[in-house]
Structure formats: structure tokens, C-alpha cells
Amino acid sequence: MNRPRVCTVVSCGESKQDLDAGETVPARELYSSSVHTCKDRYGRHSDGYYIMSAEYGLVHHRTEIAEYDRTLDNMTDTRVRAWGRDVADDLRDVLAEGDFDAVVLIGSETYVGALVPHFERLPADVLTPWQTSEFVTGVGRGMSWCNDELNWPENVSSVDEIGEVVSEG
Template identity: 30%
Template sequence: MSGTCHLVSCVGMKLHRAAPARDLYVSPWFRMARRYAETRGDIWFILSAEHGLVHPDKVLDPYDRTLLTMPVGARRAWATLVEAQMRDVLPACIPVIVVLAGARYREFLGEPLSRHADRVEVPMQGLGIGKQLGWLKHALAG
């Protein structure tokens, strides 16, 4: 066990019916990020704009909410929710948390993540969506 947890952000492209969270999000980016998380870490969760920290097996109905359009106060409240959920599901401190999520999803999670892990990695930080897809494709290939 490597002691790595991956956090993958939700995406707008979803099924039109309830499904386990791992299957609800259907964009090419999410599918590659999911595969990366499943093959590289011990555990992974989804950062859902609607539900906070979600286990991949949890069945969710489709929703239409994104952090990209939330006011700053709502994003802070979301990060507080995610931190509380992390306390419930993650060990007190794990070696590494890898975040596969954009800036809005990481915006208020820096300190909470640092409290839960010895190291926080954001391997695609600063990359646009096209370069993120390329990074994921390359990482999955080799």
C-alpha cells in the first residue's frame, strides 16, 4: 500500500440517470483522471460541487452545479464541508494526496489538505484542459 489518496474533480458532462459516482461523470477528462487515480493510489474520491467529497461507489443523481460559478462564500462553505468529510473518511495523516482538479476546486482546500497529508501534489497545476488531457494520456501510457 503506497499511502496515496487521489482527489478528482467532478465535471459537467454526466449521465442523465442516477449511477455510482465513478460512472456518473462521462467526459474524456474525467474518465482518464479516474483511470489514473485507480491505477496510482490506494484510495480515491471525487470532489463534487454538489456533494463535497464523494466515494466513487456512492450512487448520485445527476446535478447541475459547479464551483466555477459559485460566489466566494459558497466556495468557502463547500471547502469547509469537504474538510469535515475528509476527517470522517481519511486516516489522520496519509503520506500523499494527489489533487486532479482545477484552481477553483483547490482554492480553499490547501490548508485542510496539508493537515491530512505529509505531501500534497497537484501534477497538472497551471495546465489548460487540452494539456491536462495530454498529460493524463502520457501518464497512463507509461
């Protein structure tokens, strides 16, 4: 049996590189926290890797972006719902075009929560290990989960090995 094709989507981070005006870097390099480093390590072991950015929406990890100062935590509920719908629409297209079996969403309840109403529209199994794993009881445990090579998509033989399936596309 072939291993599942997994797309990973991680949330952006508040700590960012200090870039000059007009300067850009690949999205995965913009965020500078230790939490993002762990999420990035996991994402790089996936068949597809994207970042859900409060400013730019869903971006491929190699897409060049500029520094920004925006978070979902400071947006109105209406704006967060619109952001979630837009990101889910883009993610649906990515998952269909890439023929992914599953998408792993790694991020805070705010970011992952904004996508929950759209899970059933996604054409792949949706996994939210930071919200559903009994092991992940906080950010530190989430970082440990991301760093554990046994959890990396390239090392699993089924979607069930990654984490609890929230919905099936």
C-alpha cells in the first residue's frame, strides 16, 4: 500500500523577521518563533506545504511575502469568518489539484477554528492534531508532536497514523 499524500497547512506567527520596506522572503522564512520552526519542520516533510496567513490568506511556503502586522485575534468575527471562507476556498482547490488524501492543519484554535465550518467542503480527510491529539495539551506538546519524526507524513502508512480524522472529504 502506498503512503497517503498529505498537505500540511500551518498558521502564521506573530514573531517575524525584521525586513526592509519592499523586501520579501519565502513565507516559511518570514516567521521567526521557535513554534513556527517546529511547524515548518513538519510541513517540509509533507507532499504539499502551505501557510495560512492573516494578511495573505493561504500561501505556498515558497511564495515571497513581505513583513506585516496582522493577526486573526485582532479582527472582527465577521472578518475572521470571511478569511476562513476565502482560505477554505483556496485550500479546496489546492487539495483537488494535488490529489491529496489528507490535510493536516497545525495552528491555534483561532486559525483552525476559522476553517471548521468548511471542513466538509474539502476533498480530503481533515486532521487537526493540535486540537484532537490526547498527547497535545499545549504549545510545548504541539512542538514536540511536530518534531517527532514518527508523525511526519513521509513516515506514515495511513492517514489514521497521523491523528484523529475530523472529517472525510
